[in-house]
Amino acid sequence: MQSSRSKPCSCPSLKLREVASMYFTMVAAFLVILVVALQGSAPRQSDFPYKVPLDPQGLLELSWNVSYPEQAVHFQLLIRELQFGLLFGMSDRGEFENADLAVLWSDGHNSYFGDAWSDAKGQLHMDSQQDYQLLGARRAPEGLYLLFRRAFSTCDPKDYLIEDGTVHLIYGILEKPVRSLQAINISALHGGLQRVQLLKPNISIPELPRDMKTMEITAPDVVIPSQETTYWCYMAELPEGFPKHHIIMYEPVVTAGNEALVHHMEVFQCAAQFDSFPRYNGPCDSKMKPDRLNYCRHVLAAWAMGAQAFYYPEEAGLAFGGPGSSRYLRLEIHYHNPLVFKGRRDSSGIRLYYTATLRPYDAGIMELGLVYTPVMAIPPGEDSFVLTGYCTDKCTQLALPAAGIRIFASQLHTHLAGRKVVTVLSRDGRERQVVNADGHYSPHFQEIRMLKEVVAVFPGDELITTCTYNTEDRSRATVGGFGILEEMCVNYVHYYPQTQLELCKSAVDPGYLHRYFNLVNRFNDEEICMCPQVSVPQQFYSIPWNTFNRDVLKSLYGFAPISMHCNKSSAVRFPGEWEKQPLPSITERLREPGPRCPPAPGPQPAAPAPLPLGQLRR
């Protein structure tokens, strides 16, 4: 009676001998394919639309494409000067421990490829499930091409889950032959990390108008300083009397050979309140830099390594030129030169594509998240402390048009302690949609990202921005503010049609924070400090931090009313009462999407199995 039904697919119950024989069949099949591959033609550029150098010398070049139907990424890795192999992989924040790796290695005679992982001590192990699938390898004059594939999600706990947002890629070069994978000593490797957005959105490119013109904002003949980090500032200006145009696209212009050095670039428009700005072409932190350049902060375009051209949606463009806007632009280039090359010349920048035939809507940029104020603080020694900023229903009710706005791009922003940022749209107390999320956010990689789906926001909606910080290396509290060691939690959303609402942010009510300071002082038997002359940062710095004081601060931020900044410009609020506003209440959260595993071999297709019992009732 207990005869077990034969399974439709024999995969999960393969006997060892079957596996062994299959394995050798596979290896044979494999060799044939490789030979085919070796004879194949060079890969077409369009097969791998995204490209990034991995190392500062550009010896390793990664190209890739994304297949959303297959839920997989195809990688093409060019190794210009192959020695005895390399490691390529992904990890939470670019560390070599707990990493998911594809490894090519040679014992001096033969070469091998495998899917491996490193443990918390950096020791390599072959993965029991091989999910980096080698598709081919090819020698070419420029080097060795490796072609492999990886599903976004493998459901193997040793594998990295490829998600939207930043991915920390790591690489390491094997300079000696190794007997086995386990013999590789990660700490002795020459290696590094590169941040990219792997899962680029699959967006159809809008039609471009015939009258489109281009303008290159490039720094003329810069000698890249021989130091690891340089922010370069260059002032450009539009022709006098330049009328209003729409920027409808922009793309990077990177001087050939400097692809691995130009880390990111931004074009800012200067404040219209000043009639003129001085010329400048030099480091942004130079004492020679005119102070007035600090008034050039309105983002027109931003690019970071690995990003492609940025297209505005076909209904909208970013206004520039015309009355009421400054004709001065500031180009900022971050040169990343860890090998301290000397004398490299560069003329990189951004090429703007613009049209005089204005599109139906001006695009706008709105700031969501937290107000820059010390009342929002992070205790020291925290590995993941969360702060949340709100754009409330009351503000969107007042400031957004009845037809709503469409958010099509987003740039997340924190200072150095930021680790994750997410903005969620909530309506009637129910979370509806993620606007933008980065679970591996890095303050060193702040791109403007096109959204995979345009998000419609209507009056009465709430936009909730949550940032996660790590302060494990700090010994005193980190307060909100402009300083590099203070923190921010901001999402600059790009949307249309433009409205008057420039800023929709919040902070905890200061009165409630005062009660918190009192409470903490009393609970901890400290002398009660009711002294209003002590600043909020000073009060935070003097707290004796322990889990109770930390947890109660969390509770306060999750409970106390907020002060809303619902502003037309950074100083002008919409009319209304914005102090001691209730926190938005969320009755239904978005579910974390579970990892999508490749379907397990099901015992039967999803159809009812008829039984030969006839009618059940007798």
Place this chain on the structure above:
Amino acid sequence: MQSSRSKPCSCPSLKLREVASMYFTMVAAFLVILVVALQGSAPRQSDFPYKVPLDPQGLLELSWNVSYPEQAVHFQLLIRELQFGLLFGMSDRGEFENADLAVLWSDGHNSYFGDAWSDAKGQLHMDSQQDYQLLGARRAPEGLYLLFRRAFSTCDPKDYLIEDGTVHLIYGILEKPVRSLQAINISALHGGLQRVQLLKPNISIPELPRDMKTMEITAPDVVIPSQETTYWCYMAELPEGFPKHHIIMYEPVVTAGNEALVHHMEVFQCAAQFDSFPRYNGPCDSKMKPDRLNYCRHVLAAWAMGAQAFYYPEEAGLAFGGPGSSRYLRLEIHYHNPLVFKGRRDSSGIRLYYTATLRPYDAGIMELGLVYTPVMAIPPGEDSFVLTGYCTDKCTQLALPAAGIRIFASQLHTHLAGRKVVTVLSRDGRERQVVNADGHYSPHFQEIRMLKEVVAVFPGDELITTCTYNTEDRSRATVGGFGILEEMCVNYVHYYPQTQLELCKSAVDPGYLHRYFNLVNRFNDEEICMCPQVSVPQQFYSIPWNTFNRDVLKSLYGFAPISMHCNKSSAVRFPGEWEKQPLPSITERLREPGPRCPPAPGPQPAAPAPLPLGQLRR
């Protein structure tokens, strides 16, 4: 170049046509198997060692076995009076919404079997992955037998994960033909729930001695009251001068025909301080019950529906008889009679197996968790509030022998709000092992459970017991205490060799709780209550509950020092300072074991794939 390598297993990329043809092949294979099954002999008892009636009439009878190598359960369901089908399945706490179901249904002509799930509204859907695998069906004189199999974990998000601890089984009977699965109206079904421990431990039975004797503690000729719930009390006594013996095993004795009514039974030994106890045979809540029976609380044996015989480990036995122990025993039987049968007679009880040849060790019972005190409280309206009780390193250091103790069984205990209980062993600040865990704990199903693995506890170890409560239906705080609407968090662990340590439990320091009351009063602008004449429960009842007061209470319990009860008997502490003890600090937590999915069809076996590149370096 981008030619994709042929995969070793074609399962994940089956074309639709292949699936369809495979499906029909399967259905054919299926019919053959069913015919074989129909001709097969009756299933052997030993194939399905565990058995439980599902409904109070005993029309549905479930037998099962557990295969740990296969990580699967085989079910045999006997349906005595089949009408038009039935639902059988599992859900978090026995509800019919969000349930994982196997469904047998008839449209009046043909019968079907399928794996289905119900959504949050109770609507049925066919599951896209069929994980209840039908193995056979057989008509017999007593009814229809269905045989099916289910893996513990399927990694299908619509499937229930079968874990250790309580499983809430549900059933529903189809009394009319239905066109389709989707047409089944769950709310109109005749159905119910049954709690069982599905994953019984796979324990080898110790050899039993030749001089073993048995003693039946059974209630003589009870007429089961015609009401849903009865706790029946019966006093038994050991012969005068009965010397010390070891109980080495016990099993239930259930009167034939009453299998669905006898819910659970316990034998308690009375306190040795009284020379005699009155006889009694009646309801435990009767006014006629002598008060002295309340002194009969020391558990000798406990059984609940679905449990089997309980065996002590071969090195140990539970002492009874002899000087210093009472010869009076109290049998308590919980009759569950929801259909209010009248006049049913019952003589159920427990059969003790004991020996005069004492085993090397006496077994003992130790109480872990929280002290019964109102200082540990749960706010109202919480869906999962957590309280933790500690058995600290200081106490085990003092009270346990150097060779340690072995815990072999455990009985978890809370009152009505309890939803989960877990005890973890921690050593040097690192969690090492789960002693016992029930993520679907029900206060209505408190078995003594044999552990799958005996747990060794040494001096200096910590035992941390965590209980999760639901108070969504309550409007005031639930404080700790003995009352049925107060709460407990206890794990009675059964171990050997017996020590003097009877109780190793904790509660928050009352002084810190007092600071909490002050803090809450100040923060919420209430009049400050420093009045010591108000009791702790009264102070908890008067708190205006909100998320802040709730969260700060959580923070307090996670921070404040504890008062330890490290006791020889419930009133005698071991010598030492036990007030204001630090909370054990945990630096490393046990990882939640991820669900073990059937292995996905991997692209290749876990061995490096050699490449025909020869030596890499040129």
